[in-house]
Amino acid sequence: MAKPSIHDTPALHRSLARDMLRRWQSLGAAPGARLSRLALAKELGVSRTPVAGAMALLEALGVVESDGRHLLLRDPGFDPARLGGEAEGDAIDAFIMRLARDRRMGELEDEVSERQLQARYELGRAVVADALRRLSELGAVTRNRGHGWRFAAGYSSPEDRAASYRFRLMLEPPAMLEPAFALPSGWARMMREKHEGFLSRRWGATDPVAFFETNAAFHAGLAEASGNRFVLQAIEQQNQLRRFSNYDWQRGEERVRVSASEHIGILDALEAGDRAEAAERMYRHLAGTAALPWNGRRLAT
């Protein structure tokens, strides 16, 4: 087991290997090309050490060959996805999601201490502390004045929910009218297909989560297309908040169909080049969703 394997290899090495592979493919590099570790290091903005590690990994996979001293590219067609860990969601993100799930299930008290969480989830101090800090920035959790943390009670309250929608109403429609607004090529088609999937398939048990993520990606994608990083940041934050707090997850099939077709309508307008119409539809979409009665139970203050 001394050979470098895909697993148990430093994350940075894998990540660099993936990046290089992608770059070779997009540049159409031919097998047999000579590679310089030093040049690669400069290109990637990193020192030679991790580059050497990445190349060792690629050599073990037969993508690259070392004739003692020099590196030769052998199989540039290797699928980068096989290097795994693509969306190596932060350990912190993963933990936040577990917290969200357990909270939803009612398996987690309102008031917790960092130690409890450390023990319960078998995590290091750093991860727990970071996650709590991030959640507190979202407003999902607050520090007690003394010890411990408290999951914000009013967190999924109707007031917060309304504030969230009003906030998005201020941002999302105008974002589509930004002068720099431009969708990445292929994005609209990809999104459309995902949404149509929800309309044509029968509604399954795992679909609520899948639809939530599609929905989040839709809104984040449009925010990104606005070209304004602050808008993107704000929308991603809203997504994370909703992901954590379970807004809307239980919306039910009927409402999902409505949402999906509204999204598709927005895509229609965008592809027709009518951004004003798209913004208008976005406004109605958000306002309509906001006005829905919400079936969450009201927590005690």
Added chain:
Amino acid sequence: MAKPSIHDTPALHRSLARDMLRRWQSLGAAPGARLSRLALAKELGVSRTPVAGAMALLEALGVVESDGRHLLLRDPGFDPARLGGEAEGDAIDAFIMRLARDRRMGELEDEVSERQLQARYELGRAVVADALRRLSELGAVTRNRGHGWRFAAGYSSPEDRAASYRFRLMLEPPAMLEPAFALPSGWARMMREKHEGFLSRRWGATDPVAFFETNAAFHAGLAEASGNRFVLQAIEQQNQLRRFSNYDWQRGEERVRVSASEHIGILDALEAGDRAEAAERMYRHLAGTAALPWNGRRLAT
């Protein structure tokens, strides 16, 4: 020196003491009133231990008197500000400000390691790491893939500056039209006085910083009045970003006068109850400021 003094007393104790003092004053508590530590603890959402500490502090200051067993209120008029540490700016905040200043002075490289910063500023690792993480959330600094951090080069770039203003243009005017919008009583008058100070006084050397903070407080105050916590959060983030990156700090007297009078104009409209007019003026104010040529030097990419 064994007596509890204002200093070297746990921050929580001081903070609780301040809170209680404020509450007594706003409730108009009379001297001689009996106090129960247990009741106070419940009120403050904290255990009896820190409450006891806070009361010991107040006793040392003569605000409260202990007849062996019971607590009596003696001097409810004591000025809470004398307890000091009011805006006990996080060590982290203070450090961030030092970084900002040194960066502005060009005394800090583009690329730094945590150790360097630790050594240079004689701080613990935790403070440095936290500060960098917070700055990275603002986008002011980014992690290198390997080791080290890099101050975002394009950070005060014209593009980012424009994005920031466009973001605020989307939020701030509509925020003033929110149905729940309501200014705290006295806020408008207080703000007006501050601004008029800048118009009437001669322009001094320390005024740029003071005006920046007044300006930030003005915008944050309006955001808060909107009643939407997401709006407030976004605006505060923008303030912190601008504070760090030194947008506008060197605007010069003439421009400050214009800004101050535009702010006063907005206050006029609000006090007249004409929020539509106020929002319109806010829009013009932001758009006008955004269009200013910016005299910052452009950093190399």
Added chain:
DNA sequence: TGCTGCATTATGGTGGCACACAGAGCAATT
């Protein structure tokens, strides 16, 4: 000269430990 392997140094994440302090139970006091 430009690159490599090897060796050295520096970095940042992690875990253990200690300390100051918050929380909570209990007997005593009124």
Added chain:
DNA sequence: AATTGCTCTGTGTGCCACCATAATGCAGCA
């Protein structure tokens, strides 16, 4: 019965050392 002092346990933070790994210097080589 309510509240307090006392005490003990639990909590979070700072400090330190360790370790995997990234950066870098250097001699050798094409």
